Amino acid sequence: MAIEYPCKSPDINLGEGQENISFPMFLQRRFGPQSADLLSSPPKTAQTPQWAKGWPGKDTGSKSSLREQRILDTTMHDIFLYIGNYLADGQPKRDPWLKALDQLMPAHPFRDELRHPDEEPDKCSSYLWGSFMAAVADLDPQTMRQAVERPDSPAAINARNLIEKTIRRDLQSPEYRDIRYPRGRSGNNVHTIGYLLPSNAANTIQVLSDYAIKVINKKCIEEIMAQPNGPGKLRMLACFVGCASSPNLWHHPIVVRKCLMPLAETLKASLSLKHPQDAPSLIRENLIEVWDSNPRKDII
Template sequence: MAVSQGPAPAVHESSCERAASPDCYCMCDGMMHQRDVLIAAFESRGTPADFDRELTRLFGSPFTTLSMDPVPPDRDRRDNWEPMASASTAKKRSQVEQRVVDVALRDLLRIVHAMPPHSKPGWSSLLNALTIQASWGSIVTQIAAIAGPHDEVSGYFWGSMLAAASGAQTLGSSVSPADIGSFPGSVSTVFDQARHPRANAGNTVKMIKEMTYPNAVSVAAKPVASAWSTTTVTAREKGTVLAIVGSAVSPDLWHHPAAVRYLLLPAVSGIRALVPSASFSLDSAIQTAEDAIRTELAEKWRDRGVW
């Protein structure tokens, strides 16, 4: 199916690009989600202090422990934190899991913003290409014609597609649309579900329906593969850029096992390789941020057969 390269619609829901909450209803299939903060990080816009305030607005404070109750002016991203001393067991687990992904993504963007602009040549252009800045509206229209109207989890589609591309690029230097389309079926991780780490069934597991239509996946895979093959970003860096972009466009990493495995974890390890001095808020003497992701999220998804 040919992918039209027509202009994007003049109007996109700006709250999606600003993405101040993790329950965004993305009419763009996730392509434009959190675009503002990605551009600001990649181009090092604003002062570090101003950018840090924006990160706090979007993701909450840079907590250094998993269970510390927020004390003003610190705030939790989701604004529904219950004191750990009185919260139910399930609520405690949810809060810890959410904090892991929220703080890790916040740290990633902080570290990228602090990198000198001259050390990130081509990053913004690759961001634009991976999120189909020039023609996202046309792509969305084609996908909807195949998969039907958007629903509450359609915003996870683009994150799943970038996760598939990230996984595919680990298998070889070239990434074709077919490579991206076939990767989800070659691994145990689910790419077509939005589910928190302890979800079993019912309304806690939601299908990303666009991922269940091979033709919709094919439409999306073509521009992503083109972005990968035509970028001027170095081979050493572009996998990390892809992983950072994909981590940010997912509406909520807490519900997105494919994005955590193939985007968030590679983004954290990739940025550590590019910036050896980088540190993450949840790094400690006994575990790294990656350890926290694996313990609090990956192992639980693995227990449910979706990792």
């Protein structure tokens, strides 16, 4: 069964001259409608995503990109709605989650630390935080728990060192700086997060790993860790932020692998896509396996 809309949804102001709309309507305008399959045509409305405007139905042919984007957008529609409902007013233990979410969201002041004044802006810099969250989601949950329990103990110090080491290892990997659509292999189809290139990575990784340790020491993280399956819940929150902060998941394979897939597996019963395959199966077959079968060339 698809996620049901709450009876009372908050209104969202789209700015001057724009009407207030409900959160579910906002999601539909951003990601398109919920859908149980990839065969039926989406309804034609005044404001629809590109995949809905050009949806070719069963015979995708050369329009496989529309199919991939529909899978991603339909899944994100459901995930945003689920998380939004969970964090709505009246939910128990809501405050630590909102505070943790605030800590994990992109920290814009760090841009000044990452970029030198004489450098050209990195055109793929907006993908950096998603890759960082993918590295956070890759952390071992029990190591996260050890890092906040008795913070001055040798075990906690060792856990924080391991967290920093894991983030450094991940962000040094080419796949974390890789920006390409599933069939992109080289040339104009492949881009790179400049901040994570070897020439820039040392400073970038130092800033981000320091920030990860700073976040782990926050009181709100400690409160989440004290809940049943706290480390797993924190990982899911990092996954959500990774998906939400990526400009385009269709171009961001590491976030689809490390962030979207864990969320899709965990929330599978609440996601709309069910026929003929569920959302995780569709993501794996139509995106992850396609990326794997089209390895990029000329990795820098």
